[in-house]
Amino acid sequence: MANSKMLHLYLLAMYLFASAIPSIAQDDAQLDLKSIPISDWLNAGETTEIPWTLIIRDAYLRMDQRLEVGYLTRIRAKDLNRTGSAHELFLVNRISTPDGEWLNAPSVLQQSIEKELPNNVEAQFPMRVCVQPGDYVLWLVLYDRKTGKHNVAKRRIRVPEISKDPLPEVYARLPLVEFPKPRETQEDPVSYVTSELFLPVRNKRPLEIELISTLSPPEQWAGRARLVRSHNENTVGALAALSQLELDIGSMSIAGLDLLRHEVVFEQRDFRKVNWTALMEALQKAGSPHITTKALEERKANGAFFREFLSRRLGFNKSPDSSEGAHRDEPLHVFIVVTGSWLFERGSDLTPLQLEGDCRCRIYHLRFRLNNNDLFDELAKVMKPLRPKTFNLLTPRDLRKAIAEILQDLGNL
Known part of the structure; x- marks a missing residue:
């Protein structure tokens, strides 16, 4: 930031x-x-x-x-x-x-x-x-x-x-x-303050919330320093706020994806406080302009990597019996996906995620846009079968409204 x-x-x-x-x-x-x-x-x-x-x-x-x-x-x-x-x-x-x-x-x-x-x-x-x-x-x-x-x-x-x-x-x-506050490095924007926001989730059902963010900047912004910087600032700011959700019952995890290199560059399960030093290192790595020949050759699979990551997460939490009533006391898996608007190389594999029955999950897609004309997002096609609730974000107030709506929604579960 x-x-x-x-x-x-x-x-x-x-x-x-x-x-x-x-x-x-x-x-x-x-x-x-x-x-x-x-x-x-x-x-x-x-x-x-x-x-x-x-x-x-x-x-x-x-x-x-x-x-x-x-x-x-x-x-x-x-x-x-x-x-x-x-x-x-x-x-x-x-x-x-x-x-x-x-x-x-x-x-x-x-x-x-x-x-x-x-x-x-x-x-x-x-x-x-x-x-x-x-x-x-x-x-x-x-x-x-x-x-x-x-x-x-x-x-x-x-x-x-x-x-x-x-x-x-x-x-x-x-x-x-x-x-x-003093800190060892000047490159960590989040350790700037140590106090915490008050974002209670009054959920009655156990929830497993997973924050998922694309740490690598969208492909179409490659080489445009101002847009990459904006992506980084938006990503870190959103994760800083969302990571402070407080569940009455349940747990939170976070994962950072590098779609360009097909890597999960950051992951922290069931956290109380985010390891910001490690996350910022992952963000720096994902934003590096240095790409291997192998990654360049596999660019058309960048969208597929995102799809397969979500598929694994859904499969890990899926029970053979998808009856809502039968699993009322089991945790509901909630994804909060934070991305920009992604456009992939022509000919990329953008096959939507394949679902069998109800995923028994809740998906929120927080999508940052550069301006009102930033309308195209091919990453959303991959998630479409999950029927995510999508929030288009231009300003910090847009994110504030989205968080308020998510809190109310989760509190009703």
Whole structure:
């Protein structure tokens, strides 16, 4: 997701080139806040000793169903160079209520600059915070330990309620604000927050839910970096939200498929928390542009691989007696399939899944579309005999509505 880059500090060559330099997150930043008079600075009000630009964006709904506010501080190299060639910059972030009650511990980012920078670059601190609807005050302190100079800014933030929210209780367990947590790798966008959504399933019958996602990007998007990035962001966001469904009775599993290489690249059975490190590694592998000669030769079987995977899953759970009443107390198998719109190479085997009798299962197909003209999906042909309930998704709100409908449907089982 775009999230994976937001804890980086960048040196950008404006209009010419860009290079990324990792920042150091709060617990690792080498700054003891007691060593600076930060309370005095905050009490003294806003000040700007280091020329900078502060940009705060409107709150928006992410695909993983969190509300997020992003903001950015920019410091031009030529302004830094005026006070020396070496700088040790710290950005201290904190949020309060409008009447001054702190809502989080300080979050600190750090960047060291050891030599004079070209005048056509700038240092940036991009940051993001997850929030609940409400009114807040964002407090920022920029401090240069080498020069002793500092800035203080505070900005009011208003996060509106989601109109006609289909999931009005989803944030019941979340803190009002949540900053990024330190992590070992900058490539894991999901570990950005640790709190959990509230998505209860009030099912009376045992359920075995399996999340299935095509981690490899659709064939027709190969080589189009923006579309592949969109596919990855949508996939991770949807899985992050759906994996937090809480069943009264039953279990959840997840599988990630690489249709291009005919592999199940990720699988986790009966999980409590998704192994995001392994899943992100699988996503990276499935999205790699490096394809073996064998995989290229077998491209016309990509759709067949998906069909055979579903067939195996259905066969594993199928009982010789498919009577609904006879198996009322047995778990009902539920598939939640997350894909984009797939178009396969001409002549591909797209024979629909063959069923004998009732599969005694429930299928939901969450299909991401690029835009309103993205109408063609050959993967749906393979699943058609299962009569899936299909949700066409363009926005995070579309996913929110789909989750609400799935929760209600499963709760009636």
